Amino acid sequence: xxxxxxxxxxxxxxxxxxxxxxxxxxxxxxxxxxxxxxxxxxxxxxxxxxxxxxxxxxxxxxxxxxxxxxxxxxxxxxxxxxxxxxxxxxxxxxxxxxxxxxxxxxxxxxxxxxxxxxxxxxxxxxxxxxxxxxxxxxxxxxxxxxxxxxxxxxxxxxxxxxxxxxxxxxxxxxxxxxxxxxxxxxxxxxxxxxxxxxxxxxxxxxxxxxxxxxxxxxxxxxxxxxxxxxxxxxxxxxxxxxxxxxxxxxxxxxxxxxxxxxxxxxxxxxxxxxxxxxxxxxxxxxxxxxxxxxxxxxxxxxxxxxxxxxxxxxxxxxxxxxxxxxxxxx
Amino acid sequence: xxxxxxxxxxxxxxxxxxxxxxxxxxxxxxxxxxxxxxxxxxxxxxxxxxxxxxxxxxxxxxxxxxxxxxxxxxxxxxxxxxxxxxxxxxxxxxxxxxxxxxxxxxxxxxxxxxxxxxxxxxxxxxxxxxxxxxxxxxxxxxxxxxxxxxxxxxxxxxxxxxxxxxxxxxxxxxxxxxxxxxxxxxxxxxxxxxxxxxxxxxxxxxxxxxxxxxxxxxxxxxxxxxxxxxxxxxxxxxxxxxxxxxxxxxxxxxxxxxxxxxxxxxxxxxxxxxxxxxxxxxxxxxxxxxxxxxxxxxxxxxxxxxxxxxxxxxxxxxxxxxxxxxxxxxxxxxxxxxxxxxxxxxxxxxxxxxxxxxxxxxxxxxxxxxxxxxxxxxxxxxxxxxxxxxxxxxxxxxxxxxxxxxxxxxxxxxxxxxxxxxxxxxxxxxxxxxxxxxxxxxxxxxxxxxxxxxxxxxxxxxxxxxxxxxxxxxxxx
Numbered sequence: 134x135x136x137x138x139x140x141x142x143x144x145x146x147x148x149x150x151x152x153x154x155x156x157x158x159x160x161x162x163x164x165x166x167x168x169x170x171x172x173x174x175x176x177x178x179x180x181x182x183x184x185x186x187x188x189x190x191x192x193x194x195x196x197x198x199x200x201x202x203x204x205x206x207x208x209x210x211x212x213x214x215x216x217x218x219x220x221x222x223x224x225x226x227x228x229x230x231x232x233x234x235x236x237x238x239x240x241x242x243x244x245x246x247x248x249x250x251x252x253x254x255x256x257x258x259x260x261x262x263x264x265x266x267x268x269x270x271x272x273x274x275x276x277x278x279x280x281x282x283x284x285x286x287x288x289x290x291x292x293x294x295x296x297x298x299x300x301x302x303x304x305x306x307x308x309x310x311x312x313x314x315x316x317x318x319x320x321x322x323x324x325x326x327x328x329x330x331x332x333x334x335x336x337x338x339x340x341x342x343x344x345x346x347x348x349x350x351x352x353x354x355x356x357x358x359x360x361x362x363x364x365x366x367x368x369x370x371x372x373x374x375x376x377x378x379x380x381x382x383x384x385x386x387x388x389x390x391x392x393x394x395x396x397x398x399x400x401x402x403x404x405x406x407x408x409x410x411x412x413x414x415x416x417x418x419x420x421x422x423x424x425x426x427x428x429x430x431x432x433x434x435x436x437x438x439x440x441x442x443x444x445x446x447x448x449x450x451x452x453x454x455x456x457x458x459x460x461x462x463x
Numbered sequence: 464x465x466x467x468x469x470x471x472x473x474x475x476x477x478x479x480x481x482x483x484x485x486x487x488x489x490x491x492x493x494x495x496x497x498x499x500x501x502x503x504x505x506x507x508x509x510x511x512x513x514x515x516x517x518x519x520x521x522x523x524x525x526x527x528x529x530x531x532x533x534x535x536x537x538x539x540x541x542x543x544x545x546x547x548x549x550x551x552x553x554x555x556x557x558x559x560x561x562x563x564x565x566x567x568x569x570x571x572x573x574x575x576x577x578x579x580x581x582x583x584x585x586x587x588x589x590x591x592x593x594x595x596x597x598x599x600x601x602x603x604x605x606x607x608x609x610x611x612x613x614x615x616x617x618x619x620x621x622x623x624x625x626x627x628x629x630x631x632x633x634x635x636x637x638x639x640x641x642x643x644x645x646x647x648x649x650x651x652x653x654x655x656x657x658x659x660x661x662x663x664x665x666x667x668x669x670x671x672x673x674x675x676x677x678x679x680x681x682x683x684x685x686x687x688x689x690x691x692x693x694x695x696x697x698x699x700x701x702x703x704x705x706x707x708x709x710x711x712x713x714x715x716x717x718x719x720x721x722x723x724x725x726x727x728x729x730x731x732x733x734x735x736x737x738x739x740x741x742x743x744x745x746x747x748x749x750x751x752x753x754x755x756x757x758x759x760x761x762x763x764x765x766x767x768x769x770x771x772x773x774x775x776x777x778x779x780x781x782x783x784x785x786x787x788x789x790x791x792x793x794x795x796x797x798x799x800x801x802x803x804x805x806x807x808x809x810x811x812x813x814x815x816x817x818x819x820x821x822x823x824x825x826x827x828x829x830x831x832x833x834x835x836x837x838x839x840x841x842x843x844x845x846x847x848x849x850x851x852x853x854x855x856x857x858x859x860x861x862x863x864x865x866x867x868x869x870x871x872x873x874x875x876x877x878x879x880x881x882x883x884x885x886x887x888x889x890x891x892x893x894x895x896x897x898x899x900x901x902x903x904x905x906x907x908x909x910x911x912x913x914x915x916x917x918x919x920x921x922x923x924x925x926x927x928x929x930x931x932x933x934x935x936x937x938x939x940x
Contacts, residue, residue: 136728137717228521229693232706236520243521289730386730444730447716 134290138233140445141226142290143297145234146281148223149242150301153274155216158309159206160267161339163199163260168331177202182312186212203263208253216270217253220246235284238277245273292382296440299382303375304433306340310362311426314355333358340370359422360414372429373409379436380406386444398439405432466498466506466888471881473890477623479544479880490547490938497655503886509651510541510883516650522643522699537640538931540882543648544893544913551662551909551937554617554625557806558897559905560797562613565630565784566901567800569609572783573599583799584792588816591867592789593837594633594782596745598752602769604778605678611776612671612740613899614638614911617807619878626810626875628894630790632781634742637912637932638898639700642667642707644934660939662909667898668707674902675708675738678774684737687711687727689718691743691759701742715743720763725773740776748779787836787870788814811873815866824871825862828855831871833862846922848874877922880933882915892916894924895935910935 158180166175177197181190186205193211194201209215224246231239252266285291313336333353337343342361345368350357365371380402384391387399394400417425473481480491487495517523517536546554571578572589579586589595614635616628645664649656675686690701692714705712717727718736726733746753749765767773783789791812794805813820813831824831828847835843845858862869879890897911913933914924924930 134730135711135713135717136730137714138711139730225693228698228702230712231702232710232712236706239521240519244519247518293730447728 134233136445136447138230139290139293140441141230142233142293143440143445145223145226145230145242145297146294147297147301148219148226149274149277150298151214151219151305152216152223153271154302154305154309155206155214155219156267156270156274157339157341159203159216160264160271161335163203163263163267164338165331165335166199167260169328175199179312180206185308186214203258208249210253217249220249233290235280237284238280241273241277241280245270245277248273289386292385293444295382296379296386299375299378300433300436300440302370303372303379304430306362306370306372306375307426307429307433309336309339310359311423311430314359314422314426329355336362342368342370356414356418359417363417364409364412364414366410373406376402376406376409396443398436398443401432401436401439405429405436464502466501466503468495468881468888471888471890473879475621476876476890476892477619477621477878478890479619479878479893481881490545493659494543494545494655497652497658506541506883507885513539513541513647513651516647520643522640538917539644539647540891540915540917540931540933541648541651542881542883542888543934543936544880544895545936545938546895546910548938548940554807554897555907557625558615558899558907560801560803560806561615561627561630561793562610562899562901562905564797564800565613565632565793566608566610568796569632569778569781569784570607571800573602573780578796578799581799583795584789588788588814588867589783592783592786594745594780594784594786594789596753596780596782598765599778599780602778602780603771605680605771605774608678608901609778610781610784611674611678611778611901613901614896615899617895617897618810618875620810621876621878623878625807627790627793627807628810629787630784630793631896632777632784633744634697634777635896635898636697636700636742637896637914638667638908639703640932641898641908641910641912641935643703644932648934659936662937662939664908664910667900667908668704670900670902670906671704671740672708672710674900675710675740675776677902678776679738685711685735686738686740687713687736689713689715689739689741689743691715691747695742697742704740713739715759715761718761718764720761720767723767723770723772725761725764725767736773738774738776745779745782748775782837785837787812787834788816788867791870810875813871815862815869815871821862821866824869825859827871828858830874832874833858833869833871836868836870844923846874849922874922877916877924880913880915882917882933889919891919892922892924893933909937 162177162180177199180202181187181197189212190205193209194205205212205215207216210217212218224242227234227239227242249270258266281294285294313332330353333355334343337346337353337358340362346358346361349361349365361368361371363372366373366377368374380391383399383402387396389395389399394403468481468487471481480488482488514536517539523536568578572595578584579589610632612635614631614637616631617625618628619625641664672686676682676684679686687710688701688705690698690712692698695701702712711727713727713736719726719728719733721733725736725739727736741748743759747759749762750756750760751762752765753760764773765779768775768779791809791814794809797803797805813824815821815824824833828845829850831847833845833847838844845854847855877892877894880893881888882891893913893915895911895913898908900906900908913935914930915933916922916924916929917931918929921929
């Protein structure tokens with residue numbers, strides 16, 4: 134397939150995943166403050182920190198009020214990682230490869246885009262309306278994923294999309310955990326205050342992992358939550374799972390065996406994945422959660438650059454080292 | 464309240480549906496009967512439904528001058544334009560004749576130029592055309608076909624007679640709307656569509672792909688659609704056609720030249736491309752041969768074309784026949800190459816490079832339509848009766864400065880077709896663009912694109928100027 138089409142498949146899905154993640158962050162923060170008594174001061178700053186957009190925010194908005202932060206993360210076109218911007222980018226990518234995705238998939242993306250664009254024109258939002266709106270976005274994202282899964286051939290193009298989706302998910306998971314744990318890691322062992330408990334539960338909710346976590350560990354404990362989100366091999370939004378899937382898709386594209394490497398990108402992803410396979414949560418805590426996640430971030434950025442260099446860079450080697458036994462017909 | 468045509472004002476124009484004495488033309492009777500069972504309210508609902516489909520599907524075009532919200536839907540009028548079977552048979556015959564002669568003309572222009580030597584067309588006019596590319600001399604496109612895809616614009620005047628208005632042999636757009644319009648009508652007016660026997664249009668992409676394979680070296684050849692990119696106003700159509708044919712949609716940046724072949728960059732290295740259905744103008748194809756400032760092109764591709772290692776659809780150089788001055792000579796070409804009389808006439812046209820005709824044009828600027836010889840899309844045009852004194856003066860200066868670049872025509876009373884507005888049905892001017900595929904045979908898509916000037920009184924049907932479209936039905940019997 135065309136390199137450009139592969140690149141657009143990859144970015145289309147990265148952006149779609151981003152849309153979903155930002156929606157989750159905002160939704161859960163809104164939810165959290167409904168549960169807290171009024172004497173707790175609402176904290177909206179961490180959301181901006183999660184996205185790493187403090188400077189831009191200060192340029193466009195006066196203070197970290199709920200209205201401002203929600204607007205900035207949802208509708209602000211100047212914010213490249215707002216829901217609106219991410220969705221526009223997803224749609225632009227989809228539009229440039231309409232012949233390469235199913236008509237239903239395009240229509241679903243376009244309809245969601247038009248819906249959020251319409252929302253952008255509304256100036257006042259009640260909390261109820263916002264909940265309804267975010268739910269709609271999330272449901273649409275699930276719908277798009279479902280359509281993609283069932284209407285796009287699971288060949289190379291599909292794996293480029295999956296690679297984008299899981300690398301993005303890994304990135305956002307590590308960011309949200311990092312920012313929240315900075316505020317939340319307890320000074321004394323495992324006993325949580327009501328406020329902290331509610332925040333940890335909020336993290337579980339924002340990653341849609343609340344029920345699955347409870348199935349596994351029963352009660353919210355911060356070290357278990359860290360373990361579940363980073364190391365669980367079966368939960369589709371854990372870091373380890375994301376790396377497993379990224380690796381699978383990468384090797385499906387290249388046709389090389391998993392377990393060894395031919396390309397630098399196979400090596401980098403492989404090492405990350407193996408690290409997650411053999412590390413224990415106590416080791417991570419001993420090392421420092423923040424420092425560990427920092428390293429994860431650096432590696433993920435490295436992987437992102439390598440994806441570009443390996444498959445998309447028009448000036449690079451035009452013949453990536455890939456197995457001749459790969460079964461896909463392009 | 465049922466919808467009838469008893470109060471319909473056909474004015475003094477030729478109306479596609481209603482005759483001089485106010486009765487319904489036979490081939491529109493089924494439509495009239497159907498509308499009589501509907502209320503305006505019901506049609507309004509259908510119209511909103513259709514607009515929503517268009518928006519959701521992203522069937523939009525880009526407006527160059529508009530920076531925010533650059534995509535718009537192409538307005539769709541839900542009352543179809545209907546062409547009787549015999550009328551269509553006549554048009555088909557006329558169009559085939561015309562395109563055969565035009566193809567011979569282009570080939571002649573880039574080889575022996577017999578038609579110039581025999582004095583049928585003045586050499587200075589032909590050779591000064593912007594669309595004439597000397598670089599194409601001696602070019603031998605596969606199977607001798609230059610203009611594979613043509614979108615000829617036809618109009619009917621007050622007498623109901625069809626005329627050719629323009630030939631459009633470069634990259635005519637709009638065919639995707641024809642196919643989508645039919646799909647939409649099928650969804651919004653299922654019963655009606657089913658009850659009338661309409662010639663289908665859905666096999667156009669298959670015929671187009673057959674054409675591309677026909678001009679390719681062999682069956683396993685790789686064909687692709689070449690688009691300037693997603694910001695082009697017709698991008699939707701480029702992507703639509705690639706999708707419908709199941710072939711790649713490539714941008715110039717996807718292509719490189721290696722060892723005298725065109726290659727596309729894929730995830731497994733370079734892959735040869737044999738046929739390009741290109742939707743990029745000639746002069747943007749290759750910056751090393753044509754416009755050196757062009758950021759769009761593929762450097763070196765013209766050499767590959769000359770070697771016959773890639774087939775361009777349409778071939779470069781066909782623009783010569785798009786020149787509105789050359790257009791005036793098409794009836795003569797038909798006589799010259801085919802020894803036949805033209806079946807569909809031209810619109811009477813004044814050539815401004817002729818001093819006598821120029822004087823006449825300048826004296827009648829308030830009555831004539833003046834067009835630049837090489838513009839499209841309704842740009843560079845003066846509609847005399849609708850113009851101000853200042854605009855006329857501006858055009859007079861332009862004409863005097865560069866007479867070769869202009870032609871003038873009488874202001875035609877385009878035929879009208881009933882069109883739907885909230886709570887009324889009013890006549891609006893229409894034209895017709897059939898799409899002609901020149902491959903192993905010449906195939907014409909039954910019907911084509913009917914463009915309608917939705918603004919009251921307007922004669923300009925271009926989408927960039929407030930035009931819309933209608934589904935166009937050719938009856939099967």
